[in-house]
Amino acid sequence: MHTGKLMARLNAKNVRFDAGSGGTPELTPADISAALAMVPPGLGRELLCRVWWPDGAALTSHELRMLLDGALFGEWRERADAMVIAQIRVATAGESTTRQRMARHALDGAKARMWPSIGETYARLRDTVVEELCDPRLCPDCKGHGHTTTRDIERACTRCEGSGHVARGPTWRAERLGMKHPSYLALWDEPYRWLLARCTDELQDADRAMVKALGPVVA
Template sequence: MTHPAYLLARLNPANARFDVGSGGIQELTQQDIAASIAFIPQGIGRELLCRVWWPEGAKLNAADLDKRLIDLQFGEWRERMDALVTAQIHEQTAETGWARKQAQNELVRARHHMWPRIDETYSLIRRAVVNELIDPRTCPDCKGRGAGMAGELVRGCMRCAGTGKTIRGPVWRAAQLRMKHQSYRQMWEQPYEWLFEKCNDEVHQATRELSKAASV
């Protein structure tokens, strides 16, 4: 079965992509595919799916995608800051030793989960996350084939779940954020991974919606 997101690649100019599968999609016209997009709920998932597989079409909504990512990213930052402030208030207003101990534990957790102060790095994170979704790492175990030999049997690759692709490593991510590997691991790994996982989940959900709409 053809990956449903490959359908979007058919909407690109003829010279933009040559890696589109052909099985089972001959009956779908470009108009059919474009109409299927409307059945994907509006949101980050749909915008990212188009950005990954239909870059020409996504250009029209590039600013909208970044606005949605900003709202998602800093909405989470605000929630974490609220949790930190609440923990500080609880510590200062605790009236018993037990309550103070609980508040101190709450404060430790809130500080651990708090992200760095807001600066241009968050913009670089948004850009890098989108780039990683567009161009993930070729799986080093199966060399991008999605499967390998286990004795005389061909088995799907466990590392990449048969996709031939996997996530980028911390060195690549640090370079995208214009910082040293150590700085990324110490300060920025948490906000990067949070946004990447959220976006990846959104793309997968949008892909499922496209599959249902196009019946592939």
């Protein structure tokens, strides 16, 4: 079952298209919104609404941006702290060459994990991640159908796992961030994919909570 598609039925403009979709016609809009109310508040629930049913969001888009900034810069700070700790270890390694070598090696690792300095690009990155979640690329293998047909046999599409959508590529992301492809790959791919993965995880948790809440209804 696709909870997003169920939620999308709650959008006024989709109401007349809902007949027979999703294979669970017995669910009423009241069932669906009651299940959404069981999803714990937070990033996942807000993203679920943002993607599928904007009217169901509890937070304003400004509050959602603040949640995302909190996640992004919280991670930035952890990486910066790790670098400072590694620098202190180098400075206090003493005479032992083994300890010095290990401390320098750890510092190199922390530096490699460090993201670019805080600046305007992070806001653009955050908004682009949300845009990608709301508007993923149509799967090129199944053209968005979620299944492929070979010799009259219908199979779930393996590339998109039946969702009909796949992640956007680095070219699209670099263009949205207003930079060249190599700069994106060298500096911004890691924070971008980190935030996208974090949001995807939160979305999956919210989705699971909603499936659980719908359980007795769809069983």
